[in-house]
Amino acid sequence: MKLTIKSWTGVATWRWIANDENCGICRMSFESTCPECSLPGDDCPLVWGVCSHCFHMHCIVKWLNLQTMNKQCPMCRQSWKFNIH
């Protein structure tokens, strides 16, 4: 072996992979935050439903709290269940 890698310090950034550009509730981009937050990322996370639709967590929670009867996904009207992997 002429050359061996002893160690490596990698730097990476992360962003959300959502199936859409914008949050269907607040229409803000997933790259940025919901209207209430100021800093994107861990502070304003995204959540996925079983129906595979994705929203800012703050937005969907607010939406679900407004629904009195059956909690539905605002995009496809299927009943909303959080997709927990």
Place this chain on the structure above:
Amino acid sequence: MSLTPKSVDFNEIWPNLRSTAEAVITLGNVNRSDWSTRFSDVYTLCVAHPEPYADRLYNETKQFLENHVQNMLATRVAPGPCSTSSVNGEPDLLQRYYDAWTEYSQGVKYLDNLYSYLNQQHIKKQKISDAEVVYGNLSSDTMEQMEIGELGLDIWHIYMIKNLSDDLVKHILEDIKADRCGSPEITPNRVKVINGVVHSFVQVRGYKRTGQLKLYQELVEFPLVMASADYYDNEAAKLLKTCTVSQYMEEVIKILEEETKRAKKFLHATSMWRLRKQCEDRFVNRRLDFIYSECKDMVSQEKRKDLRNMYKILKPIADNLKSQLIHTFLDHIKNEGLETISTLSGENIHIQFVENMLKVHQKFHELIADVFENDSLFLSALDKACASIINRRPGDRQPCRSAEYVAKYCDTLLKKSKTTEAEIDQKLTNNITIFKYIEDKDVYQKFYSRLLAKRLIHEQSQSMDAEEAMINRLKQACGYEFTNKLHRMFTDISLSVDLNNKFNNHLKQENIDLGINLSIKVLQAGAWPLGPTQVVIPFAVPQEFEKSIRMFEAFYHKSFNGRKLTWLHHMCHGELKLGYLKKTYIVTMQTYQMAMLLLFESCDSLTCKDIQSTLQLNSETFQKHLQSLLESKLLNASSESLEGNTKIELNFDYSNKRTKFKITSAMQKETQQEQIEHTISAVDEDRKLYLQAAIVRIMKSRKVLKHNALIQEILSQSRVSFTPSISMIKKCIESLIDKQYIERTPNSGDEYSYVA
């Protein structure tokens, strides 16, 4: 003795009472039984049957006191044969008056006690109440009976003081003048006499509800203040002829102190400030031109003693009169500050800048404490001066670089060095002092966050505690908004540490050996100032890495759902062990450089074209990094220009004294100027957005607003982080009108309204 009213003969009782009263008022000997008998006599007369004699008793007593005082004046006090001044140890007028007053005032007090029944039962009842005094329109000369003690004092005023006041006051003024000249005649005993005489004018009016001091003020204070003013004027004129400014000020301070003491010694306490004010007026206010004549030199040479004296004498006078001293002082600080920072040059200009400014600040801060008693006027002058030095632009077109220097200074301190932690902490605290003066705090923030990112990613921080303490200081100075991105960066780093631990555990559990000591930092895209190079450069990851990276990505996706990692290879670095040379070297370098070297594992020479196409790098990145490897002599090129078929070979003759070293990364060679310009243009962009957001916010709440009012609002909102130029605000307003957020109101040219 019976208490029932009975019929008595006034003429029988009065002579006895009168003789006792005489003994009392002259402080003669009155035995106890006499006193008691007379005391009840007063009672008997007041309750006599069928007609009480109270009024008659009062009138007779008044007559008696009048006679007594007139007699005293004629025989004991008045300028008799032996003139008014003291000759041959004979007591002079003041002394005689003082003796008589001491006796009389005491006597009257006793007499008042003797007549206490009359006072309590007869006179108090007729007295007008407080309410009548305040609300009624009583003329002051109503014939009103006074308590005997008061009556005595009033009679003294009418028959004694009115007759003698001119002479008495003349003597008092003469004696005070003599005291000023330091005459030996003014012995402590003499002081007591004068003080007693002066106070008699107050005491004689002491029973009055209002205007107790009026007599004293008319008789003594006013003439004295007038006379003193002339005296001070003369003295001041005399001093001006012979003294320099600094001697003059010393003299004035001495005189002021003496006059204060003198006022305490001779006069009623209320006169002290009046006399002092007069003294200040004559010596200071009217001689300001003279005092200020050398002000400039004193300040510029920092003659502390003179300045301290000057402050002392200027302190009591009105603020606007002090302004000359303050302005001179401010200019002096400014000059000195500008001088120390104008000569800076060289590599560590930022260190010099901050430390020189600190020296100036500390020096004058100390001087203000020492000389100006920490006067807030001077402290604010220091603030003004510092702010103007620090925010001064070297030229119209050139930006002010202070924010950059201060941020870099922090960077130097927080980077690994030999300085102790306590020292760093101290220096950072001082640094905040300078930071607070910076107007362009947002520029500072940009530089600071960029430098912090570098320190965190490349692990250059001396200590995380110091980093955090610094961020907390900034938070204290500018608020949460200012530092939340910095905090976020911090959190990312600590999260990454956890993540690496978890990843390593995971590898252990799965029994995977990557062969590489892997350490990954995962950053949140929005929070880090990663600069223009955030655009991902295409790069074929060498297979040596690929497995590790794939493993990590898989692990990451399992732990965090819905997230995508983007590798920033220009920020990654690693250690490569070179085993093909005489000695073994361990070299730290960037990923791109590693990738290039790794290609030589299987061969000793490659063409540029081969390298570039294998790694799929764009030519700019390729050239830059290959160049740095060539410069480090690890590789040799067949020709100067790196064209497609230029041969690159391993340098087998390479040797270095150190076995562990670092190849300067191509990124760091990016010219400083470029970085600064980039930062400044980024700040400009941010400011525009900030201003536009502010305008929309303001307009949304106000609906309609005049141009000037809007500008004021914006300025007050943005003050925390920067001071925008008016032209920038105007541009932002224009662009918002274009975007139809706001519009000009149709009837007025300088008014805007919000478009919903």
